[in-house]
Amino acid sequence: MPPRSSSGSARGADAGAGVPLRFGDDLLLWASWLYYEEGMTQSDIARIIGVSRASVISYLADARTRGIVNISIETNRLRALSVARSLSEHFGLKDCLVIPSTGGERPLVESLGAAGAQALRALFRSGDTIGVGWGRSVLAAAKALSTEALQDIRVVQVTGSTSAHVPYTPAACATAMAAAIGAECIPLSAPAIVSTPELRDLLCRESPVREQLACLAELNRIVLGIASMRPSSTLHASGLLKDGPMFRDAYAGAVGEIAGHFVDARGLPVSGPLEARMIGITLEDLARVPQRIAIAGGVDKVPAILAALRGGHANVLVTDAATGAGILHAEGLSVPQVRPGQETVAGLPVRTRVKKFLNAPDEAVDEALEGAVADYAGFLRPVRGSNRALVALDGPRPGKVGVVIGGGAGHDPCFLGYVGRGMADAVAIGNVFASPPPGPILDATRAADGGAGVLHLFGNYSGDVMNFEMAAEMADSGGIAVRTLVTTDDVASAGERQARRGVAGNVLVFKAAGAAADRMLPLVEVAALARKANDRSYTIGVALEPCSLPETQRPLFAIGAGEMEVGVGIHGEPGVARQALENADDTADLVVDRILTAMDPKQGDEVALLLNSLGATPLMELHIIGRRVRQRLKARGVVVARSWAGHYCTSLDMVGMSVTMMHLDAELKGLLDHPCHTPAFRVAPVATG
Amino acid sequence: MAEVGVEDVMAVLREAAARLTEATEELGRLDGAIGDGDHGTTMARGFAAILRALNEVDPAATDLTALFALCAGSFLDAVGATAGPLYASGLLRAGAWAEGRKSLPAAEAPMLLVALAEGIGQRGKAAAGDKTMMDVWLPVAQAARTEQARGTPLAATLADLKEIAAQSAEATRSMTASRGRAARLGARSLGHVDPGAASAAILVAAFADVLALRAG
Numbered sequence: 001m002p003p004r005s006s007s008g009s010a011r012g013a014d015a016g017a018g019v020p021l022r023f024g025d026d027l028l029l030w031a032s033w034l035y036y037e038e039g040m041t042q043s044d045i046a047r048i049i050g051v052s053r054a055s056v057i058s059y060l061a062d063a064r065t066r067g068i069v070n071i072s073i074e075t076n077r078l079r080a081l082s083v084a085r086s087l088s089e090h091f092g093l094k095d096c097l098v099i100p101s102t103g104g105e106r107p108l109v110e111s112l113g114a115a116g117a118q119a120l121r122a123l124f125r126s127g128d129t130i131g132v133g134w135g136r137s138v139l140a141a142a143k144a145l146s147t148e149a150l151q152d153i154r155v156v157q158v159t160g161s162t163s164a165h166v167p168y169t170p171a172a173c174a175t176a177m178a179a180a181i182g183a184e185c186i187p188l189s190a191p192a193i194v195s196t197p198e199l200r201d202l203l204c205r206e207s208p209v210r211e212q213l214a215c216l217a218e219l220n221r222i223v224l225g226i227a228s229m230r231p232s233s234t235l236h237a238s239g240l241l242k243d244g245p246m247f248r249d250a251y252a253g254a255v256g257e258i259a260g261h262f263v264d265a266r267g268l269p270v271s272g273p274l275e276a277r278m279i280g281i282t283l284e285d286l287a288r289v290p291q292r293i294a295i296a297g298g299v300d301k302v303p304a305i306l307a308a309l310r311g312g313h314a315n316v317l318v319t320d321a322a323t324g325a326g327i328l329h330a331e332g333l334s335v336p337q338v339r340p341g342q343e344t345v346a347g348l349p350v351r352t353r354v355k356k357f358l359n360a361p362d363e364a365v366d367e368a369l370e371g372a373v374a375d376y377a378g379f380l381r382p383v384r385g386s387n388r389a390l391v392a393l394d395g396p397r398p399g400k401v402g403v404v405i406g407g408g409a410g411h412d413p414c415f416l417g418y419v420g421r422g423m424a425d426a427v428a429i430g431n432v433f434a435s436p437p438p439g440p441i442l443d444a445t446r447a448a449d450g451g452a453g454v455l456h457l458f459g460n461y462s463g464d465v466m467n468f469e470m471a472a473e474m475a476d477s478g479g480i481a482v483r484t485l486v487t488t489d490d491v492a493s494a495g496e497r498q499a500r501r502g503v504a505g506n507v508l509v510f511k512a513a514g515a516a517a518d519r520m521l522p523l524v525e526v527a528a529l530a531r532k533a534n535d536r537s538y539t540i541g542v543a544l545e546p547c548s549l550p551e552t553q554r555p556l557f558a559i560g561a562g563e564m565e566v567g568v569g570i571h572g573e574p575g576v577a578r579q580a581l582e583n584a585d586d587t588a589d590l591v592v593d594r595i596l597t598a599m600d601p602k603q604g605d606e607v608a609l610l611l612n613s614l615g616a617t618p619l620m621e622l623h624i625i626g627r628r629v630r631q632r633l634k635a636r637g638v639v640v641a642r643s644w645a646g647h648y649c650t651s652l653d654m655v656g657m658s659v660t661m662m663h664l665d666a667e668l669k670g671l672l673d674h675p676c677h678t679p680a681f682r683v684a685p686v687a688t689g
Numbered sequence: 690m691a692e693v694g695v696e697d698v699m700a701v702l703r704e705a706a707a708r709l710t711e712a713t714e715e716l717g718r719l720d721g722a723i724g725d726g727d728h729g730t731t732m733a734r735g736f737a738a739i740l741r742a743l744n745e746v747d748p749a750a751t752d753l754t755a756l757f758a759l760c761a762g763s764f765l766d767a768v769g770a771t772a773g774p775l776y777a778s779g780l781l782r783a784g785a786w787a788e789g790r791k792s793l794p795a796a797e798a799p800m801l802l803v804a805l806a807e808g809i810g811q812r813g814k815a816a817a818g819d820k821t822m823m824d825v826w827l828p829v830a831q832a833a834r835t836e837q838a839r840g841t842p843l844a845a846t847l848a849d850l851k852e853i854a855a856q857s858a859e860a861t862r863s864m865t866a867s868r869g870r871a872a873r874l875g876a877r878s879l880g881h882v883d884p885g886a887a888s889a890a891i892l893v894a895a896f897a898d899v900l901a902l903r904a905g
Binding site for chain 1: 717721722725726727730731734765766767768769770771772773774775812813816817818827828831860862863864865867868876879880
């Protein structure tokens, strides 16, 4: 049987005649799967696919040259296929096509469109009456699809028209799909939403609309998008859901929209003021369509897609691997991992209880503060009775802007180690990894105030932001002018600067701000320089082993024997990517690549370099990392003008390190060189000449 | 019980404190999966501070507004963190809603949860579906308003709110975090119940159970 025969419907996962849908038209992938994964002989494959053995050999060779079979792409594809199989089994789907989520330059919607087009090409048959919904993925699929092989096809717009100024309206999607497959297009000549139920009934009885609606009962396939209710959803721009308290309340229980209908987490319809005024396919009509193809992806859509699958509104799904895996996770199912057939090496025995020098875990922070305040008695003292707010002995003075820093405990020497002349004037300390409450922040603010206002400086975490905000409001009403700067140096945590979290770059920002204040600059300028220092700081952290909290003395999360966590934060939060363990140079390269991409320095530019241990990584390894970082910077023509290595901003006992670079200019360099005298950071006054 | 007074609210808070202490490890485990693992101890510590403050309270000499303000201050000073400002703002709002009264008509009691939800929402600015405690507080407040408007009997409303809170907490499993520290995990937060939503459901259950008992 010829492999490209268009007869017969798509089949499931079992090898048999015809190309199973999840391989699309990709014979190379199919042959590769059978050969490399199922371990079949080339003759067996030839028999199953229905081609000669010579063809199979050429397919396999072709698959290699075209990159279908190579270590990275192969893994992704196989995983995608396994996810597809699990989704099909769990939700009883007739078919499921899962595309790899990573590796391509194309936006997800285009990849979904291409995959959707491939699926539709395999599913559409001459003589079909095909319903078409709306959305970006549906439009992308229509645009990627082009076939002249079909005859006597009708495409029916299933949702009324909208006047929204977006390219993916119901009418546009139906028109594009009809054009792609040479079909007759049957529009729905009425608005999707009309003002009253009476008007809807009137319109539905009118001649063109009545006949158009009648076609909805004749559909044998339908292609749908699935919209999420999230603020970023295209739904809000679509004109289908007006914003307003009445709609918000009525549809508060909805998690998604499919074919103009809102559904809850179980896929049941949510009724509100719109249903009786809506013109388009009903959920009952939809349920009668034999093949309901949903094209949707993106992890923010997981609840919506899940609802559509649970409610049985779709029975064919085209999605991407991350979304598919997310759906399985959300259903409490494990995501199948395809592993090379090698034996697993047993890791070291997992420590269940991490040893620590503690008395009562609950007392750990206060006992540590008691010790630190005594150790650093030459630098700082408690503001009042409590060690949760400390002030520099030799910092605050009349006319000088006060610099107040703070955050959770567990980051030593952050934050109290930076209190002293030329750096921070006062600090507020919370519990382990938890922001201090407004009380001690306010105490620190008052203690640091020299009549010129106070700068609040802390990392970008929601707890710190809220507590400092409340303290600033109180200080403000007490007559102290407060400016706030949140540090956002962690490049791995988010694309845009203001969403990033603050990590070891804190230290350099504290240094710059403290120097500016020590030069007696006014609050506005101190804040502006702190902002500049922050905007030009870039950090990436990598963890090898998790940290453990004093309260539990258990690892906070697990990192596999052969893995490392890239983009890890300083609160023991898991990082943003888990990957195979690399050696020091490769790890440094990975970090430098990301920092340089974000920083984009020119030849001859200068940076300050901070090599930071996250707790348990020894200085020796920091130097090994630092060596490679310097080689890379040299090759790029970037000068390391200042550098530090050691424990600067830690995460309890985490094994790992972070690299921070501050992109210097003369002003920032001057601020870093300004003398300071604190427990953990000192710059000696230098006689210039 | 025609009225809900200071002692009833104190009983709710005591029960909530006991249940949160029991749930410390479980909440910590949930938080460890997607956050920094401290949510259990934070909530337990905060409610322990409320308990200590309640020991000093003479129910006859205080009103609901003062009681909630006391709880807000105790909770906030004890924990800070993220939960501190959120619950402090919520408790203050509940107190403000009580307008200095010593007791409320029992049928109005669920509106305390509405005020609490509004206070938390205003401080944290999280939206539905962000995978936060608001994914419990929003539907609970919504249901409380609806039942109030319908005039549903208190016992039925309380049972309903408890059920909705539990379901809503469970539903966070399918959400991707977009606020708080878990936001940085993106899709990796899927499949895990949000710890803040779980503790919110515990609070709603304590509220419902205690008032149902004292109403009976």
